[in-house]
Amino acid sequence: xxxxxxxxxxxxxxxxxxxxxxxxxxxxxxxxxxxxxxxxxxxGDPLRxxxxxxxxxxxRVIEDLDLELxxxxxxxxxxxxxxxxxxxxxxxxRLHPLESGRVTLGERDVTGMSRKELAxxxxxxxxxxxxxxxxxxxxxxxxxxxxxxxxxxxxxxxDDVVVMRALAATGVADLADRPVAELSGGQRQRVWVAMVLAxxxxxxxxxxxxxxxxxxxxxxxLDLLRDLNRDRGTTVVMVLHELNLAARYADHLVVMSAGRVxxxxxxxxxxxxxxxxxxxxxxxRVVPDPVSGTPLVVPIGRHGxxxxxxxxxxx
Amino acid sequence: MTVTSTVTPLSPGSxxxxxxxxxxxxxxxxxxxxxxxxxxxxxxxxxxxxxxxxALTLGAASLxxxxxxxxxxxxxxxxxxxxxxxxxxxxxxxxxxxxxxxxLAGALxxxxxxxxxxxxxxxxxxxxxxxxxxxxxxxxxxxxxxxxxxxxxxxAAVALLIWFFAWRRGLHSIRFVLVGVGFAxxxxxxxxxxxxxxxEREAQSALLWTVGSVADVRxxxxxxxxxxxxxxxxxxxxxxxxxxxxxxxxxxxxxxxVHTDLARVGSLLLAVALVALATSFAGPLAFVAxxxxxxxxxxxxxxxxxxxxxxxxxxxxxxxxxxxxxxxxFGISVPAGIVTGLVGAPYLLWLLAMNERKSRP
Numbered sequence: 108x109x110x111x112x113x114x115x116x117x118x119x120x121x122x123x124x125x126x127x128x129x130x131x132x133x134x135x136x137x138x139x140x141x142x143x144x145x146x147x148x149x150x151g152d153p154l155r156x157x158x159x160x161x162x163x164x165x166x167r168v169i170e171d172l173d174l175e176l177x178x179x180x181x182x183x184x185x186x187x188x189x190x191x192x193x194x195x196x197x198x199x200x201r202l203h204p205l206e207s208g209r210v211t212l213g214e215r216d217v218t219g220m221s222r223k224e225l226a227x228x229x230x231x232x233x234x235x236x237x238x239x240x241x242x243x244x245x246x247x248x249x250x251x252x253x254x255x256x257x258x259x260x261x262x263x264x265x266d267d268v269v270v271m272r273a274l275a276a277t278g279v280a281d282l283a284d285r286p287v288a289e290l291s292g293g294q295r296q297r298v299w300v301a302m303v304l305a306x307x308x309x310x311x312x313x314x315x316x317x318x319x320x321x322x323x324x325x326x327x328x329l330d331l332l333r334d335l336n337r338d339r340g341t342t343v344v345m346v347l348h349e350l351n352l353a354a355r356y357a358d359h360l361v362v363m364s365a366g367r368v369x370x371x372x373x374x375x376x377x378x379x380x381x382x383x384x385x386x387x388x389x390x391x392r393v394v395p396d397p398v399s400g401t402p403l404v405v406p407i408g409r410h411g412x413x414x415x416x417x418x419x420x421x422x
Numbered sequence: 423m424t425v426t427s428t429v430t431p432l433s434p435g436s437x438x439x440x441x442x443x444x445x446x447x448x449x450x451x452x453x454x455x456x457x458x459x460x461x462x463x464x465x466x467x468x469x470x471x472x473x474x475x476x477a478l479t480l481g482a483a484s485l486x487x488x489x490x491x492x493x494x495x496x497x498x499x500x501x502x503x504x505x506x507x508x509x510x511x512x513x514x515x516x517x518x519x520x521x522x523x524x525x526l527a528g529a530l531x532x533x534x535x536x537x538x539x540x541x542x543x544x545x546x547x548x549x550x551x552x553x554x555x556x557x558x559x560x561x562x563x564x565x566x567x568x569x570x571x572x573x574x575x576x577x578a579a580v581a582l583l584i585w586f587f588a589w590r591r592g593l594h595s596i597r598f599v600l601v602g603v604g605f606a607x608x609x610x611x612x613x614x615x616x617x618x619x620x621x622e623r624e625a626q627s628a629l630l631w632t633v634g635s636v637a638d639v640r641x642x643x644x645x646x647x648x649x650x651x652x653x654x655x656x657x658x659x660x661x662x663x664x665x666x667x668x669x670x671x672x673x674x675x676x677x678x679x680v681h682t683d684l685a686r687v688g689s690l691l692l693a694v695a696l697v698a699l700a701t702s703f704a705g706p707l708a709f710v711a712x713x714x715x716x717x718x719x720x721x722x723x724x725x726x727x728x729x730x731x732x733x734x735x736x737x738x739x740x741x742x743x744x745x746x747x748x749x750x751x752f753g754i755s756v757p758a759g760i761v762t763g764l765v766g767a768p769y770l771l772w773l774l775a776m777n778e779r780k781s782r783p
Contacts, residue, residue, distance in 0.1 A: 197673075200676075200677060201676065202672075202673050202676050202677060221679075222676065222679040222680065222681055223679035224679075225679065226677065226678050226679030227679070230677065231673070231677035232677075233671075233673035233674060233677065234673075235671075235673075236670070236671075236674065237670070237671060238670070238725070239669045239670070239725040239726075240719075240725060241719070241723045241724060241725040242724065242725025242726075243451060243455075243724065243725065245447065245448045245451045245452075246451065246452075246455070246724060246725060246726075247725070249448070249452075250666045250667055250670065250678065251678065253663070253666065253667050253678045253679060253680070254678055254679035256663065267445035267448040267449045267452070268445045270445070270448045271444070271445040271446075271447065271448050274447075274448070280447065283447040283448060283451060284447065284450075284451045284454075286725075287725075303677075306678070
């Protein structure tokens with residue numbers, strides 16, 4: 108049972124890092140307003156939003172938002188329901204048109220790029236994915252090669268190798284000729300991630316990739332994304348619901364509320380009791396995660412409190 | 423705890439990004455699927471040729487296969503040559519061409535709209551063609567190629583109307599289907615009204631346009647049908663690669679670099695053009711566009727759009743329906759559209775029943 112041991116392995120590997128002021132995260136900006144020069148990471152250009160507004164049918168969801176997603180890092184975007192985090196991701200990836208503002212990739216305006224060109228640089232895993240009936244794993248993952256293929260869908264000789272590599276990286280190589288519909292939820296989500304990997308992009312955006320997974324599969328998938336970032340230098344940006352996992356797995360945490368970025372930076376700097384109260388309206392205590400040392404948000408509800416509950420929250 | 427044992431997580435020992443990797447499982451799967459496509463297409467073609475040979479020999483003057491084939495190439499006595507080349511061959515060609523067009527159009531509709539029930543019959547585009555033809559015949563009194571032109575205009579008009587009502591900041595599949603169903607009813611009501619007003623003799627010939635028949639397509643009409651099918655077919659082949667990403671939904675398709683609105687509109691336009699072309703010569707031929715792709719997809723079972731296999735299946739289906747309609751039904755001859763309707767309607771019911779069962783937990 109290699110699978111069950113892997114989260115532990117990965118966690119222990121991460122906890123060896125000098126967590127708070129690690130040199131790896133030192134270059135990323137810690138204050139929300141600073142527009143630090145783009146990182147020197149070899150993994151390409153950072154994706155930036157400049158005064159972006161996005162809406163649906165005239166209703167503004169994102170208003171005048173500026174954000175830089177540091178290249179070569181793992182960024183998690185968190186926030187309450189309907190705060191516009193998924194919309195932001197869709198806007199960044201050009202899945203949804205901007206009402207105003209622009210998105211740049213390095214020096215280039217994303218809207219000026221052809222869709223295919225963008226798809227060779229930015230891969231996206233949207234929130235809901237439904238595989239067509241009967242499609243096999245390797246075939247579905249092969250569709251990730253689309254932006255690299257020419258007219259008439261000419262198959263390139265290295266496509267199979269890339270697909271196989273994506274299958275191996277996500278641990279689904281054994282399932283190559285199984286119908287996707289027959290897989291478990293965790294396996295299926297890995298297959299979709301494999302499809303995005305087969306796109307071979309420098310940047311991968313994922314919209315709530317762990318939503319339908321149990322906790323073991325959530326950790327497994329996040330470990331996989333962390334590995335991807337470590338081994339290939341891929342920039343990973345994900346919208347997450349689970350604050351504690353976001354704090355543990357992200358280098359850079361973006362907290363959104365009502366269509367705006369209310370805080371961003373290193374999780375240990377950003378995820379405080381005040382921030383949680385401000386963004387989610389939830390009273391909580393934030394303690395160090397006993398496993399990783401990253402912030403752990405413990406909600407304080409109206410029920411189920413310990414006897415000596417009215418002890419003041421310590422920060 | 424249910425951690426699946428087939429899943430091997432990435433670890434330093436497992437094949438990583440830089441090591442050479444054996445792509446055999448992926449290549450093998452592709453080879454297997456290509457082989458399966460080959461078998462399905464070749465079987466369909468063989469079946470079509472066999473049916474065509476049968477159709478050449480059957481009829482009022484029954485010919486043995488040898489004489490029929492000789493006559494096909496202008497050999498043998500003049501009567502044989504006339505019967506084969508002038509009477510039977512055009513009908514076979516019309517059945518094959520119309521069937522191929524319906525099969526391909528249905529496959530394109532179903533994959534583009536992501537709905538296995540989407541087909542020109544249900545969307546009202548075929549009824550639009552019938553309405554156009556009947557209106558041309560009865561109200562305008564036109565004949566010949568002009569009737570086909572009227573049918574084409576009818577199909578195109580209905581498609582445009584569906585478009586107009588279904589378009590809301592982009593094309594939504596379910597809206598397209600629902601609006602289409604509405605127009606199907608509207609067209610059949612108007613059709614009934616036109617037929618009810620017509621004299622008995624006129625109604626007889628007009629009725630054929632509401633059913634579909636390949637009996638009277640010949641000469642120039644065949645050339646137009648074949649050329650149109652070839653041209654549209656080439657464009658579809660060139661853009662077939664859209665279908666893989668499109669079948670995953672708009673977000674996925676866009677993320678993969680497909681201009682989804684353009685691709686969806688383009689695919690639907692091509693499908694509408696095919697249906698309009700085929701119905702303008704052969705009439706609606708009920709359910710072929712619905713059934714042929716469903717059979718083809720089942721045979722291939724690869725989750726793809728099955729465009730080529732649907733084309734071949736459609737051709738074989740309509741040819742078979744026409745042979746059955748001419749010769750097998752107790753001595754009376756019925757148009758191919760009635761046979762396809764008789765076979766297709768129960769199939770549709772079965773498909774609905776299966777879908778119902780599947781959607782239940």
